[in-house]
Amino acid sequence: MNNETFGKACKALGDPTRLQIIGFLSTCCCAQATIRESGDVESPTAGQVCCHVTGAEKINSTISHHLHELEAAGLIRMEKRGTAALCRLNQETLLELASYATRLASGENHD
């Protein structure tokens, strides 16, 4: 992760709605994920994210916009499954962001 990607990720996390989405995916994907018959972990859909984040009263188009912005920042990954859009946290980017912040704190960054 370089200076630019760090900045984009931080900017994406700077919006309350998007941070709320990340928080939901964090707890959802890591702890409460439903298990399908195949045994795979089922990620929440865009609609489910919308329900949890807005209390089902906010417009889907806004959430869709935020989801794709988070995807562009590398913070989540999206996958089409039929009509649904499954969302899951990209843990790698968050860990890289943490590492970059730690390097900034100690003056070890070389950008």
Place this chain on the structure above:
Amino acid sequence: MNNETFGKACKALGDPTRLQIIGFLSTCCCAQATIRESGDVESPTAGQVCCHVTGAEKINSTISHHLHELEAAGLIRMEKRGTAALCRLNQETLLELASYATRLASGENHD
């Protein structure tokens, strides 16, 4: 650090100019800081930050604005020394931010 302070810090880091300031203070305070006669580490002034970030010789009101925004987010600390405004990185906040991001990645956050 809670959800709100994390968001504010990320938002502050999301602007390219402010991230540039943080990057400068990171290398400056931790590696290239000048040593005063007293032995203390001398932090750069707002003017010096402006020179490095903008390349301009003149003090810029824009930089002043960004510095105070970074201070409000807890990412830097400012101290008046005569006419000068000394700036230094608040390493604690960056480390807390890193910790929070790590917890988000592993689903261990409880907000």
Place this chain on the structure above:
DNA sequence: CGAACGTTTCGTTGTTCATCGAAATGATTC
């Protein structure tokens, strides 16, 4: 005191962006 210097505040301007409602897209089911 008053001039010089570094910094901050003020007012403005243009841009970016979050949010919204409606229409369009794409996949599934009947």
Place this chain on the structure above:
DNA sequence: GAATCATTTCGATGAACAACGAAACGTTCG
């Protein structure tokens, strides 16, 4: 193929914000 459902795109609106120049402020020094 028509109907239905989930999601995305489009166009518009209003708010937040970065950037700028000028003026104001506070400190230091002659």
